[in-house]
Amino acid sequence: xxxxxxxxxxLRLQEGESSSLNCSYTVSGLRGLFWYRQDPGKGxxxxxxxxxxxxxxxxxxxxxxxxKKESFLHITAPxxxxxxTYLCAVQGAYQGAQKLVFGQGxxxxxxx
Amino acid sequence: xxxVSQSPSNKVTEKGKDVELRCDPxxxxxxxxxxxxxxxxxLEFLIYFQGxxxxxxxxxxxxxxxxxxxxxxxxxxxxxxxxQEDSAVYLCASSRSPNTEAFFGQGxxxxxx
Numbered sequence: 001x002x003x004x005x006x007x008x009x010x011l012r013l014q015e016g017e018s019s020s021l022n023c024s025y026t027v028s029g030l031r032g033l034f035w036y037r038q039d040p041g042k043g044x045x046x047x048x049x050x051x052x053x054x055x056x057x058x059x060x061x062x063x064x065x066x067x068k069k070e071s072f073l074h075i076t077a078p079x080x081x082x083x084x085t086y087l088c089a090v091q092g093a094y095q096g097a098q099k100l101v102f103g104q105g106x107x108x109x110x111x112x
Numbered sequence: 113x114x115x116v117s118q119s120p121s122n123k124v125t126e127k128g129k130d131v132e133l134r135c136d137p138x139x140x141x142x143x144x145x146x147x148x149x150x151x152x153x154x155l156e157f158l159i160y161f162q163g164x165x166x167x168x169x170x171x172x173x174x175x176x177x178x179x180x181x182x183x184x185x186x187x188x189x190x191x192x193x194x195x196q197e198d199s200a201v202y203l204c205a206s207s208r209s210p211n212t213e214a215f216f217g218q219g220x221x222x223x224x225x
Contacts, residue, residue: 031211043116043203043216044155051211087155091211098210099168100145102155 002027002092006103013078013110021073021106023088031093033071035064038085078110116217118204124223125194133189133220137206144187145205145214146179162210194224
């Protein structure tokens with residue numbers, strides 16, 4: 001069964017203090033790995049899609065990377081508005097495995 | 113509309129009543145997902161529709177839960193004989209095709225009293 005584990009569960013950083021969030025996964029044939037941001041009381045907001053090991057995507061202070069077993073979301077010089085829960089999800093390639101399987105998320109707090 | 117629309121945004125119902133939750137996906141999106149998120153928890157998969165294929169219902173927690181998608185567009189999630197443990201935020205998402213990013217609605221917060 002496809003599984004996603006995110007770590008840490010929660011992370012507090014000072015503004016400007018860079019760090020990385022981890023997403024470890026097992027999937028039968030990876031079709032895609034997705035990162036989302038979720039603010040309290042809202043639906044998840046799409047950030048990145050990664051399809052193959054070695055791929056990287058960047059957006060503002062965020063960079064997502066992918067290996068065959070895990071993905072990292074690097075956050076550089078974060079600001080308080082980056083505070084949110086970050087979710088990772090995988091999608092399998094085979095029939096019956098095309099649903100998105102989510103991790104439990106990392107709750108990120110950036111203190112000014 | 114530009115995004116995924118869900119209605120109602122909030123629903124309070126009495127235990128034992130039936131409820132219907134609606135999802136309007138982004139126009140042209142062939143894949144549609146329903147998830148449930150309990151307070152402080154991750155996203156629990158419920159059901160997945162892709163085009164005209166048989167839906168993946170493997171996440172529905174009991175036979176009180178059902179969903180349909182009419183005309184490949186609007187979807188309705190129905191919960192019969194609601195229980196207190198059904199209280200959660202129900203999220204709908206759609207994507208252009210199975211291997212592209214899914215966009216979520218704002219969710220329906222269901223409270224069973």
